[in-house]
Each structure stands twice: as C-alpha cells, then as structure tokens.
Amino acid sequence: MYRRMYHSWPVGCQLSDRDFGRVCRGVTESHSLAQLNLNLGVVSTINRTKHLADALKTNRSIQTLFLHGSPLLDAGLVTLNTALSTHPLLVSLDLGDCMLGDEALRLICGMLPPDGAKSGLRELTLSANPSITTKGWARLAIAVAHSSQLRVLNLDYNPLGDQIAGMLAVAVASSRTLEVLDLEGTGLTNQSAQVFLDMVENYPTCLRVLVLAENAINPELQQQISDLLSEGEEDDDKESEARCSAGIPTREKTTWVPHSNSHPQRVLLTSGLGESLLAETEM
Template sequence: MPGNMLLGSIQISGEHLSTVEVRDICDSLKNNSTRLLSLRGCKIDDEDFGPLATAIGESKSIVQLNLNLGVVSDSSRARLLGEALTRNRSLNSLFLHGSPLGDEGLTVLIPSLSTHPFLTSLDLGDCRLGDGSIKLISALLPPDGARQGIHDLTLSANPAITARGWAQLSVALASSSTIRTLCVDYNSIGDYGAGMLAVVVAGSRTLEVLDMEGTGLTEFGGQVFLDLVQNYPVTLKQLVLCENGVSEETQQQVNSCLSVNTEDTAQEEAASPDPGPSTSVTPGRSHDRDTAAAAVEA
C-alpha cells in the first residue's frame, strides 16, 4: 500500500485508493491496531467510503483521524462519518480541513460531535462555514460531564463568517470553554472582532495559543493586544499577528511580553510541588495549509 504504515499509524497522502487498499485499512481498524489514520487528500470511491466509515465507527483504538483536503466531499459522506462517530468512543482528534462541508454538512455532523465523550481537537478550517455553523460549534466548546469539550479548535479560512458569527463565538469562548488553542487565521475578523477575542484572552485560564494571521487587523487591533499582555495576567503563550496591518515593533513587543509571561509561569511551576504524573493525552494539531497531521505515538 502507498504511504506510511507504521505500527499504530496509517498515513497516506494524495493517492487514489483502490477497493483492496480500503479493505486493508478497514481490517486494521476493526482489529484495533490503528491509533492514527491519515488519508489527507486521498480519493476514495463512493462504494468504498461507506465501509471505511463503518470500520471507523467500530474501531476501539483510533484516536486521531485526518480526512483533510476533500475526503469528505459531500453531505452524504458527512452523514456516513457522523453515523460512524456516533458509534466510536475512542477518537480525540478529528481533522476535516479543506472539506466542502458548508453549514449544511456541519449540521449533519454535529449530533455525533456533540455527544462524543473524548473529542477534544477539531479542525474545520477552509470548510466553507458561515455564521450558521458558529452556533453549532459553540455548543461543542464547554465540557458538560458527558464529554470533555473542545480544547483545540481550528476555524482558519472560513471568510463567510461575519462579525456577528465571531461575536457569538467569543461569547461562547468567554462563557464556559476550556479552549487551549484557537486558530482563526485568514478570516475577516478585523479590529472589532480582535477586541472581542482580546476579552476572551483576558478571561481565559486555559488559552495558550491564538493564531490571528491575516485577519484584517490594523495597528489599533495590535495595540489592544499589546495593552492586554502588558497589563493583565494571561495564560497566553503565543499570539500570531503577522500578515496584518500591525507594525513589526508592536508584534515584537507583544512577543516579548508573552516570553516574559511564559518564563514566569515556568519558574512558578518549577517552584511548586510536583502534582504527580498526568493521565491526560494531548492530541496532535493539523494545519493543512502547511503540513500534514502530526503522528500519534504508537
């Protein structure tokens, strides 16, 4: 089979998969020997996608699923994937970057996503989403006892989301989320939306990474963030402001403040008693404008 098939990992990119190859993948999933499945940009015939989705639903081992770049190419496939995720209880990371879902396709997926107990990392970048999707996504953010909530969210390159949508997302994030990483790069957010997200940063005790590259900020928006990181305690460790109308000087000042904050936090953690080993699992992230999904250790 083309691609990389290490123990616990199947990674294939840009191939047209035959029925036999899909069957082999399904067998691996059903045998619970695969933790990461990445079929980024692969072409799969319609008659093979259904069995693949069924195998994903039956797998008890898969924790990361990358179907970026058009594998879920229509609402029918979104429905099949949704049915699979309703049955699956092991997945924690789902990457659908570059899938033409639209609000309609996400509506089909949401029932399964909203009840999945362990899903914490979600990439819906470049999925043609609009304001209608924001309300659906907002409902996924907070933990509710039955599920952990979303910790890592990518909404890059969904320019149909308006100021109203970003306002709604900001309220949801500020209300009850435990978000750690938020990527909203290459969207029409502007200074108004940046101000709302700055409030989210100020109030959050979990947010560590905010990517706002190419979001239409001016120097005013950059100064809002600079004032925030200079004068208020934040958990933020990385703020990406490049490809905006924010001066290099302001960006450097922001980065300098965040570096100091990160060093202070590290010193405080080093001085505190060791709480013991952690049992949590941090999922990989997918930025499919640049790279494929990170591999999960077998």
C-alpha cells in the same frame, strides 16, 4: 512562530464512495483509532457527511478529527453536530476552509461548554471560513471567554478586522485556559496590536502564543507582544521551580499539545487507498 502541520491525502488522490464507506465502517468498528484525517475535500457530499456522522455516533476512541477543506456548509455541520458534540473523547477539531456560516458556528459554540459544564474541545481550527459574519464571531468570542477547556484557537485567513479582534482580546483576557491564538492574515492593524499589547502588559493571561503575521501591524509591536508573552511563560516556570524547592505541590500545567495523542497505547497508522484503508495497532 507557531505553525500547524497538516497531514493530508497525497496530491491527486481521490477516495471513491465505496472506499469512503469502508473507512466509515472501520471507524464504526474501531476501539483504538485516535486520529482521523479526512482533509482536502474527502467529505465532499451530504451523503458522505451522513455516513461519517453515523460512524462517529458509534465510535468511542477518536480524539482528533481533520475535515479541513471539505465543503460541508452549514447543512453539513447540522448533520454532524450530534455526533461531534456527544463524542466522549473528541478534543481536537479542524473545520478550516469548510465554507461554514453563522449557523454552523452557533453549533460549534455548543462544543465549547461553559466552565463547570461537561468537557469540550481543547483545540479548534476555523481557518478560512469567510462567510461567518461579525455576529457569528461575537458568539464565538463569548463561548471562548467561558470555555473551561479550550487551549488552541486557529482563526487564520478569516476577514476579521480590528472590531472582531477587540472582541477576541476580551475573550482571551477572560479565558483561564487559552494558550494559542492564530490570527495570521485576518486584516488586523496596529489598533488591534495595541489592544493585545495592553492586555498582555497589564493583565494576567494564560496566552503563550499570539500569531499576527501577514497583517498590517508594525513588526516592533509584534515583537513587544511576543517578548511579554515569553516573559510570562518564564515567570510561570520560575514559580513552579520555587514551589518545588519549597516542597509545595505545583499547579497542574495546562499546556495543550496540538494534535497530540494523550493515550499512548492508541496509535493511528495513516489511512491509505489500497486494500487496508484503516490500519491501527495497540502499543
């Protein structure tokens, strides 16, 4: 089963405003920082959000940004929106448990531009944001259906229910890139599972992993879906091998490795709380 790994601050550690300012200055000045981890409430005030936004507007290297557990609210996303949506390399964004609502989700959908438009996010985490309504999730489903970049979507531990899951199934069927969808603990039933089963059984899809754990779904249904997705992946591999054997150029694989660094010369050394809050090196 697909599982994300969160890299967080050590338990009990806190970052002072002074040190947070130093982090932001480091982000501003960096030319090789690929991943920035501010999980577990580090961005705890609107002033910190503003400092981070200013730093991101200048930075040109970050690809992955973790803000999981920061009490941003919609106002925080409004503050960060320009910096996030215009960043030239940002492809992975974790906004799980950030107390977001429909207005924030509207802005996030702007980071999933339609097919043929500018590049957007490849991985998006919106876990545990229960204030988002059906209207907000419907907007996201439409954006996912037309996004030309998104590979991984994590919506675990949101009270979605079968109605929203049905919308997402349509979005998955329409998407030409989405490979991982995490719906763990989202209040789904066998009704949702049957919809997804019908989709993967009868229609071509890029989906390779669908997480349905901790829902009121028959394990046999979950296994059927998993088996069908695995068969689809095997078929793709066989097709690639056949094309190679025949001397036919293979299609580019679209697999997106979550939280990976696509530029090997850029390495982030984990931020600490001592004298050197930001340490980075170039390979």
